[in-house]
Each structure stands twice: as structure tokens, then as C-alpha cells.
Amino acid sequence: MLKQENGGGDGSAGCNNWPRICDTCRVSACTVYCRADSAYLCAGCDARVHAANQVASRHERVWVCEACERAPAAFLCKADAASLCAACDADIHSANPLASRHHRVPIPPISGYGAPAGEEGFLTRGGEEEEEFMDEEDEEEAASWLLLNPMKNNNNLNNGFLFNGEVDEYLDLMDGGHSQFTDQYGQNQQQQQYGVVSHKSYGGDSVVPVQCGEGKTHQLQQQQQQAQHFQLGLDFEPSKAAYSYSASISQSVSISSMDVGVVPESTMNDVSISHLRTPKGTIDLFSGPALQLPCQLTPMDREARVLRYREKKKTRKFEKTIRYASRKAYAETRPRIKGRFAKRTDVEAEVDQMFSTTLMTETAYSIVPSY
DNA sequence: GTGGTTCTAGTCACCACAAAATCGA
């Protein structure tokens, strides 16, 4: 595979402003991005590589963003006559109200050498090629985050970005709100911002910091309010894509505790978004009554959201979050048979009891392991 | 290019039980 090595590597604008170099010749600036090869290619190499055989000629490619020249273009702005990646599209078209009204359409991938694919091209893009798009997840997420597009929810028409109904865990719309994820991912900042102390006590059992400041509550209320009035301002042709749609997406996204740090119950007291909570770590984002999805955002709001999204991405953690340290400690000491918890014999229980009692007397307060 | 085998990496269910949550009196 020709994985991009030059530049940011994340498909975004990266740390410098130089155009991305062709992954093949490493001389010319790239003009297209081949998803199948996960490679950025210049016009010459594109022609050479994808005209080589029939299979290669079927590779779907997209133009590279004309603004940053470093990421696959996702949208074509008719007003600017420019192909832009999701990030640049967001940046440019959130600059002012006028720009935000630019008519933009998702760019169909170039399928078959030399001839851009029409609708059919990206409608037929099947599951087998789906994984190839994971490299652009970043842009995709940002795009989905910004462009709540009915077409996107159509599983097919995502400018080649296939969502299959999956909901990005960072999708902050619910959070608009304050998602449970926010509590974790923004934990550090929030702790500093609100002066929240990490609460660790024997009884409390909390490893995940408890956040209960007034400021926090106030912010949450504001965010909830904002979520209610959240509106998407993208001005795609109303006749084709009415963005003031109210989606009724019954979509349960099950996320294991490995992926997601769930905020302790105590935190939820502050968050009166009861419908967000579902048992067993299941994030039931859209079940229940039809979700009135936001429709109009001011450019500033949008920009703020993009920034917040990017900040979250930077600080996101995939480590498992321990909600109850005591349970963890206990689980670690429990007898196992082939990894499974085994029944504890009376003797073991007695020894354990003695041990814990000793520990308690030695350390007035229990030691909650730090992770 | 195709098909079969092997290897590697990732995911998930399983288990017992203390702690937390919920419910009713």
C-alpha cells in the first residue's frame, strides 16, 4: 500500500502548508487521492497507475482539496468552483454568512480511468471497498459533524463516505448538548476550568472525577438550550436536500466499555438529559421520539463546533475508564479459572476478609489505585 | 491472478460477587 508518508499523515492540512507530494513519484504535487490504494497521486502517476489494468482503472479517486492540497476533496462549491475537503469547506464556508450560503454538492468519486463517475459510480460503491475509506475518517467525521445531510444518512450518498448508519461517538449534536463522551474527553480541561476535584474515597468509589460545579451545570443548561435551537445553516438546494429535517432515526449504537468512558452516575445528576442514558453502556442516541435535529447554525457556532470537535479528537482517549476502583481491585484479587471468575472457597474468603481488614486499619482510608 | 494454508491481531463472551441502584413498606 502506498500510505501517505509525506505531510501530516492524517489527511488533513497537517503541520505545514506545502501541497502534498505524489506518493508514487514523490516529485509532483498530488491532484487526486485513490482510496483503493490510500495514495495521493499526481496526474501523471494517476494516469500511469490507473490505466495499467482494468482493476486499477476501477479504483475510485477523488480530487485533492484545492485549498489545502493535502486532503481528499469532499465537496464541490459551485460558487467558488472549487473542490474542497471537509475541513477547508467548513473553514471557508463558515467564514461569513454569505459564504455559508454557497451551494455545495458532494463530489462523486472518479471511477474508471479518465472519466469521472456519475451518480452510479458512487451508488455502487460497495461494502468491500468500505474499509478503504477509513483513512479519511477524520475528514469524514468532521464533515458529518458539520453537514448533517439527509443524503448522508442514506447510507449511499455520502460522496463516497459510507456511514452505514453508524453514529460517530464524537458527534456532538446530542451534546449540543453535552454528550456523555464530552465528560470524559474534555475531562481534564473541564476539571481545570471548573475547579472540579477528582473525587476518590473509599465509599465513593469514584475514579472518574465527579463534576458538580455550578458553572458546569450552567454550561450544560446553556448547551442543552443550544441543542434545542441548534440549526444547520448549510444552504444546499432546498428542493434537493431540505436541511430543516427532523430525523427519526431509531439507531442504537452499542459501545463497549472498552471504547468509551462512561461518566459516573453522580455526574449525570447535573445533566438532565435523561433520555441519553441507556443501560449497559448502550448509547441510544436516536431512539425514542423523533429527534428534532438542529437546522441552523451561525457561522460562529459552526466554527466553534469544529474547533471543539478537533480539540476533542486531539484529546480523545481510548483507554478503558474505570468507574469503580473498588470493583477493579476486587476483580484483580478474585480467583480465576482460565480467566473466568471462580467461586471463592470459604478459606479464601476468610483470608481475603482478614487482608482487607488489615489494610483498612493500616490505612485509615483505602488506597484507590491510580490508573 | 487464484486458491489454500498459516500466522497475526483484534473482538467478544464468560465467570462470581461486591457495590450500586431501585423498589416497597
Add this chain to the structure above:
DNA sequence: TCTCGATTTTGTGGTGACTAGAACC
């Protein structure tokens, strides 16, 4: 409205089974 006891639910980690993809022939 508060308290208390009983009941139900949740969360915890190591291991093996399973699967998908890569590598090789």
C-alpha cells in the same frame, strides 16, 4: 418526606474461542 431492608442490576479482569486480514506458497 425520610428511613430501612430486600431485591435487582451493574461493573470488574484474564482467558479462550472466534474471526478477519495479511503473508506466503
